[in-house]
Amino acid sequence: MTHGYERPTAGLILAAAITLGTPPAQAAQTIVDGFNGSSINAGIWEVRLAQWGGPGRNGGVIPENVSIADGIVSIDGNGDLYTGPKRGWNANGYREDHGRRSGGAIRTREPQGPGRFEVRMKPVFEDGVTTAMWTFFYNFNGGDVINHEIDIELLNRQSPSPTGFRSDYTTMNTWLGESSSQANLQRVSIIDEQGDPAPQDLDEFHTYRFDWFAGEGVTYPRVEFYVDGVHHYTSREFVPTIPGQFTVGLWFPFNWAGQPDFVTRTLEIDRVAITPLANIIPGDANADGNVNLTDLSLLATNFGSTEAAWSLGDFSGDGNVDLVDLSFFASNFGHSASTPEPVTFSLALLGLLASTRQRS
Ligand SMILES: [Ca+2]
Ligand SMILES: [Ca+2]
Numbered sequence: 001m002t003h004g005y006e007r008p009t010a011g012l013i014l015a016a017a018i019t020l021g022t023p024p025a026q027a028a029q030t031i032v033d034g035f036n037g038s039s040i041n042a043g044i045w046e047v048r049l050a051q052w053g054g055p056g057r058n059g060g061v062i063p064e065n066v067s068i069a070d071g072i073v074s075i076d077g078n079g080d081l082y083t084g085p086k087r088g089w090n091a092n093g094y095r096e097d098h099g100r101r102s103g104g105a106i107r108t109r110e111p112q113g114p115g116r117f118e119v120r121m122k123p124v125f126e127d128g129v130t131t132a133m134w135t136f137f138y139n140f141n142g143g144d145v146i147n148h149e150i151d152i153e154l155l156n157r158q159s160p161s162p163t164g165f166r167s168d169y170t171t172m173n174t175w176l177g178e179s180s181s182q183a184n185l186q187r188v189s190i191i192d193e194q195g196d197p198a199p200q201d202l203d204e205f206h207t208y209r210f211d212w213f214a215g216e217g218v219t220y221p222r223v224e225f226y227v228d229g230v231h232h233y234t235s236r237e238f239v240p241t242i243p244g245q246f247t248v249g250l251w252f253p254f255n256w257a258g259q260p261d262f263v264t265r266t267l268e269i270d271r272v273a274i275t276p277l278a279n280i281i282p283g284d285a286n287a288d289g290n291v292n293l294t295d296l297s298l299l300a301t302n303f304g305s306t307e308a309a310w311s312l313g314d315f316s317g318d319g320n321v322d323l324v325d326l327s328f329f330a331s332n333f334g335h336s337a338s339t340p341e342p343v344t345f346s347l348a349l350l351g352l353l354a355s356t357r358q359r360s
């Protein structure tokens, strides 16, 4: 453990503060891939040849649809009007005689999580196809634990109906089993508070993220979902505990995403970052790697909130922003992705905190 998750006592806070200036050793490896090479990093990723959903359901995901250039991984999805030379993959383990409804996906070789999963990408918004990012653990040997999964799927529907495309809705799901009774399935509106059109309406890159906390220490198990740094939903039910391989891709659902009446659409992935929980520092509200006054400002603005998330200063995960969260912040104040900040300032802050606690 590189930093305390237990509710700090004043003594613990002081002890932690005194050690500031020497950033904690980081045992876990953070993965950041901007895809700047001439090929996809095979040490991190496998390019998938696979099918799911059952025989004849779609053309699977095939390596021929995945390419890299200029810092971008491009993944083609071929719709019902596709007549090119690519050939899809059948669930029975052989090539189709056509390439219709074939997509592509990259998946980490190693299981990941809990932690922060962030993808900057330009999704495809079309009927019949879905851009998705997810962790997946499956117990192929059977037993009680079958399916631990967290996903963001940009099929963008307010309801399961195959008609009625809605680019302002995003699914944010957590699963502990294969049936919907073992999952928390949410279709979340991502229209902003000003009522402006959803950011996804634009043909631009956006950052999709989920922070997965499995309940370490006294923190609360939950998965927080974000689009462009804005918190949209927290799942507190059916929260996975088992690390899973992380996939980003474009694929064709069988019947619940509508008809893909197009030739080819392309998902562009600019960057993927996977941060293990040990490297996520309580207090770093804006997730920039530093714990400083910017984060304190976020915490202060939301102090007293009972519907908060990490980005608003709720580091413990109970939904409230209170002295517990301030304690987390204080114990990590000065942590920096580069140069530590002076200790003296945090000691002054701790004095303030101590006096506040005595009054409360
Ligand atoms: Ca890039
Ligand atoms: Ca920060």
Ligand SMILES: [Ca+2]
Residues within 6 Å of the ligand: 313, 314, 315, 316, 317, 318, 319, 320, 321, 322, 324, 325
């Ligand atoms: Ca809290």
